[in-house]
Amino acid sequence: MRNLHLERLESEAIYIMRETAAQFERPCLMFSGGKDSLVMVRLARKAFWPAPIPFPLLHVDTGHNFPETIALRDRLTREIGARLIVRTVQDSIDQGRVKEEEGPNASRNLLQITTLLDALGELKTDAALGGARRDEEKARAKERFFSHRDRFGQWDPKNQRPELWHIFNGRKRPGEHFRIFPLSNWTELDVWEYILMQDIEIPSIYFAHEREIVERDGVLLAKCDYVSLANGEAWTRETVRFRTVGDMTCTGAIRSPAATLEEIIEEVASARVTERGARADDLRSEAAMEDRKRQGYF
Amino acid sequence: MDILRFTTAGHVDDGKSTLIGRLLYDSKAIHQDQYQSIERASLGQGDGAVNLALVTDGLRAEREQGITIDVAYRYFSTSRRKFIIADTPGHIQYTRNMVTGASTAELAIILIDARNGVLQQSRRHGFIASLLQIPHVLVAINKMDLVDYSEEAYRNIVGDYREFVERLDIDDVVFIPISALKGDNVVEPSKRMDWYRGPTILHHLETVKVGAGRNVVDFRFPVQYVIRPGQRFRGYAGRVASGSIAPGEDIVALPSGKESRIRSIVCMEQDVQRARAGDSVVITVEDNIDIGRGDMIVRRRNKPLVTRSIDADICWMSEEPMNTNRRWILQHTTRNVQAAVGNVIYRMNIDTLHRETADALGLNDIGRIEFELADPLFVDAYRVNRETGSFILIDPDANNTVAAGMIRGAAQHVPPVGRTPAMERLVSPGVVWDELFIAREARERRQGHQAAVLWMTGLSGSGKSTIARALEKRLFEQGVRTMSIDGDYVRHGLCGDLSFSEADRAENIRRVGETARLCFEQGNITICALVSPRRRDRAYPRHVIPEGRFFEVHVDCDLETCKRRDPKGLYKKALDNEIRDFTGISAPYEPPEYPELRLQTDALSVQECVDRVVAMLAAQGIIPSTA
Structure with missing residues (x-):
């Protein structure tokens, strides 16, 4: 069965990746090990096949990753011969670039902005490919495919270039760079259907499994070294799965029996909560995402 | 399942955001947490009801001002289609946004407030849809609830707008009476307008033919990137802009004019037998000819116009007015050339559709301009090929995109409107021109x-x-x-x-x-x-x-x-x-x-x-x- 809309989205994403390779000197692909970045790697391989991916993968590691994600990351990059560059939030903390948050809701989510910007500067990256989609959150609805960032990595929603037809203007001044989002027009469901169609391996935490969790402000957090219990809280064992694989301190699980891709697609298609709805950091304020984006978050 | 990209245009008060909110809500594309978030925000506005328009109101600055200021993209799908909405604000100062949204759209929804009838901006939206060659236009006559669902009010507006549209270049126009607020004829057929027997908005969106604007005849392959993993393989990566090609077919590369034949069309899983408009592929050819980014591969017997000057309709998008003495970077498909203004033919008054004398264009102006180019481009008229008929202008100093252009053809040195009135040569009254005796x-x-x-x-x-x-x-x-x-x-x-x-x-x-x-x-x-x-x-x-x-x-x-x-x-x-x-x-x-x-x-x-x-x-x- 031909899936015409996925073919169109794939073709568009490949086109964007090739424009990136052609228009920039030192692009890199932001890699988190999550499903979106795994789709990005597949698309990058297709875009340049039979040549290898002409740019490195950059992983900003908070140190609080799910071990399943890291294992898959290392296996995949070995298999396809991609260049992987890892920069850690721990190093940024050790170098005194950032200060670790404290308290039961401590998260390294904000700290990784500094690590990311430092890494982009160190690698002289002029184009960072990301797997963000416009459907994820309101503030992203106006994001461009080629998103211009100033010398401080900041995004100014008032100063973005109009994008017409399929013509992308990647010109910039020295020190400025672009964030490039080939999956802009994809939805969460498209990503899952593409993973199924292309048979892409994803970390096991996306599938239903039993795990000890604690429910905090409506978010189910996994038991790990980085999450400590507050007064009155207790670990409970439940069948859950994750919809994103960010930092363990703020990535919430959902109660779900979906153990196969087909079941996940079924679940996503009828979902009543967006995938970001399970992220504690977005609930902090109504304009949370916009604030982080202005500072250079993806 | 396929994709329909459409754009929406309307004044803030025409209920555009409410319509989109209604489409998303009724087609169950609004998630629970998004709904809660707009519920929370609606409380802040103190008008009691949940404001569906807030669904589409992205950035905080806009939410504070209560207007949308940039193109926002929304997604929803039904069992039949995936939809991409380019939601563009309809203010006079945002012509550039509508042009941006329209550039990738196959259908435009133009909203008209049933109480106000056809206003200047409704005409402006129709004109832009025509200029950008959007194949389908859907005119949604909204707020029918506020005119007692009157058939007469609807008919009058349809008559007025039809008369206007006939002067434009739009093939397909459909009118639908709706109330976005109450949900009439958006997703569900209205029970209060039994005199209307046409489709609902969603039904029309689900069934309108997609791909009508795509050129499937003229093969054009702008080369994006050369793939050379080693000495033994050399492939040209790109997206087929129009037409199609198969292995064994004869091609010519522009600008070199070197001829060859397609050897294979390479994809990771397996080679493909035919590449069609919109496909991202890698092409290899039989002969070792020099082809790079910005070149174009076409058929030997079907070539685009190769030209060093163009005549184009321009929408100026920069705050800074056009300076006709400057040079611009013109980006067309994957090719960049330097361009200079040769001749400003006219500025279009998009309210009256009159052509006016102009020295230059300012923000949101639309006009017709001839450009001289430092290197040749390979173009088709925008009317026959949106992909190879479109371009952007870039300010080489600030690097921003300052204009969108739609090519008519090579420059003909068309006389500027009003500048030399005698271009339609002055003739004294009552005299007759005889052919010269010799x-x-x-x-x-x-x-x-x-x-x-x-x-x-x-x-x-x-x-x-x-x-x-x-x-x-x-x-x-x-x-x-x-x-x-x-x-x-x-x-x-x-x-x-x-x-x-x-x-x-x-x-x-x-x-x-x-x-x-x-x-x-x-x-x-x-x-x-x-x-x-x-x-x-x-x-x-x-x-x-x-x-x-x-x-x-x-x-x-x-x-x-x-x-x-x-x-x-x-x-x-x-x-x-x-x-x-x-x-x-x-x-x-x-x-x-x-x-x-x-x-x-x-x-x-x-x-x-x-x-x-x-x-x-x-x-x-x-x-x-x-x-």
């Missing part, structure tokens, strides 16, 4: 050479008159019939009533152009020597003389040399402010972009200049080459 062709046969007009333009002191005199003497001695019109002569008498203002200079050129034409029609090689500093003024004589018979000769000399020569002492006077509006000192000179001949008089002798003009006339068949 036709020019008869004179040309008898005298053994063709008639022509040589237009020498250049700064004062560059040597125009000197060369003109020497040239006329040479031609006269060879038995060629000549006439001579010198700028200084016509300023005595014929144009003695004119000043050196912009308008009078234009009139001066018009009169000389017409005089030259009379001489030309009587078989003469007519030599005109005038400063004629403005490109658009010089377009007039070019316009009234047949193609191939008008020769613009740029008598080029740097300003310092002219000042030093100063044969009439004019530069000194100008520098002493005794003469105002003196070209080169206090008034601009616009050198010709593509003169038929350029003579650099600071490097060439008078005789050498004359030799070159004579050689050009011989080469063009105006005079016999032995003459």
Whole structure:
């Protein structure tokens, strides 16, 4: 069965990746090990096949990753011969670039902005490919495919270039760079259907499994070294799965029996909560995402 | 399942955001947490009801001002289709946003408030949809609940808008009466408008034909990237802009003109048998020919127009008005060339659809402009091919995108509207033009050479008159019939009533152009020597003389040399402010972009200049080459 809309989205994403390779000197692909970045790697391989991916993968590691994600990351990059560059939030903390948050809701989510910007500067990256989609959150609805960032990595929603037809203007001044989002027009469901169609391996935490969790402000957090219990809280064992694989301190699980891709697609298609709805950091304020984006978050 | 991209246009008060909110909500594309978030925000606005419009209101600044200021993209799907909405604000100052949203859309929803009827902005939206060649237009007549679901009110608006749309270039227009607020005819058919038997908005969106705007005939493959993993493989990556291609078919690469044949179309899983419009593929060819990014692979028997000038409709998108003396980077498919404005033909008043005189375009202006290009482009008219007929202009200093362009074709030196009214030549009332008693062709046969007009333009002191005199003497001695019109002569008498203002200079050129034409029609090689500093003024004589018979000769000399020569002492006077509006000192000179001949008089002798003009006339068949 031909899936015409996925073919169109794939073709568009490949086109964007090739424009990136052609228009920039030192692009890199932001890699988190999550499903979106795994789709990005597949698309990058297709875009340049039979040549290898002409740019490195950059992983900003908070140190609080799910071990399943890291294992898959290392296996995949070995298999396809991609260049992987890892920069850690721990190093940024050790170098005194950032200060670790404290308290039961401590998260390294904000700290990784500094690590990311430092890494982009160190690698002289002029184009960072990301797997963000416009459907994820309101503030992203106006994001461009080629998103211009100033010398401080900041995004100014008032100063973005109009994008017409399929013509992308990647010109910039020295020190400025672009964030490039080939999956802009994809939805969460498209990503899952593409993973199924292309048979892409994803970390096991996306599938239903039993795990000890604690429910905090409506978010189910996994038991790990980085999450400590507050007064009155207790670990409970439940069948859950994750919809994103960010930092363990703020990535919430959902109660779900979906153990196969087909079941996940079924679940996503009828979902009543967006995938970001399970992220504690977005609930902090109504304009949370916009604030982080202005500072250079993806 | 396929994809329909559509755009929505309407004033803030037309209920556009409510319509989108309704589509998303009724098709269950709004998630619970999103709904809660707009519920929370609605409370803050204190009007009680949940405001569906807030679904589409992205950025905080906009939420505070209560308006949308940029194109936002929304997604939803039904069991039949995936939809991408480019939601564009409809304010007058946001023409650029609608153009942006429309550039990738296959359908436009234009909202009209049933209480207000067809307003100027409804026309403006229709015009932009037509300009951008959106294949389908859906006019949603909203707020029917506020006109008691009146069929008459609906019919009146449909009649008015239809009359307007007939003047545009839109094939498919559908009207639907709705209430976005109450949900009538958006997703569910209305029970309150039984007089309406057409589709709901969603039904129309689900069933309208997609791909109608795609060109499936003309194969165009702009090369994006060359893939060379090693010596043994060389592939050209790109997205098929239009048409299709299969292995074994003959191709030619532009601009080199090298021919070859498709060997394979490579994809990671397996090679494909045919690549079609929209497919991202890698092409390999049989022969080892040099092809790089910015080149275009096409069929041998179906080539685009290869041109160094274009005539295009432009939407200006920068806060800074267009400066016609600058050069821009023109990005077309994967190719970048330098472009200069050759001629501003008109600005479109998009409220009245009248063409207006313009020197340049400002933010949100739409106009028609001719550009000269430093390198050739491979283009099709936008009307037949949106992919190879579109381009953007980039400011080479600020790097921002300043304009969107839709190509009509190669530049034809179309006379600017209003600038030289006599481009539709002035005629006194009551006179009749008879064909000349002796036709020019008869004179040309008898005298053994063709008639022509040589237009020498250049700064004062560059040597125009000197060369003109020497040239006329040479031609006269060879038995060629000549006439001579010198700028200084016509300023005595014929144009003695004119000043050196912009308008009078234009009139001066018009009169000389017409005089030259009379001489030309009587078989003469007519030599005109005038400063004629403005490109658009010089377009007039070019316009009234047949193609191939008008020769613009740029008598080029740097300003310092002219000042030093100063044969009439004019530069000194100008520098002493005794003469105002003196070209080169206090008034601009616009050198010709593509003169038929350029003579650099600071490097060439008078005789050498004359030799070159004579050689050009011989080469063009105006005079016999032995003459």
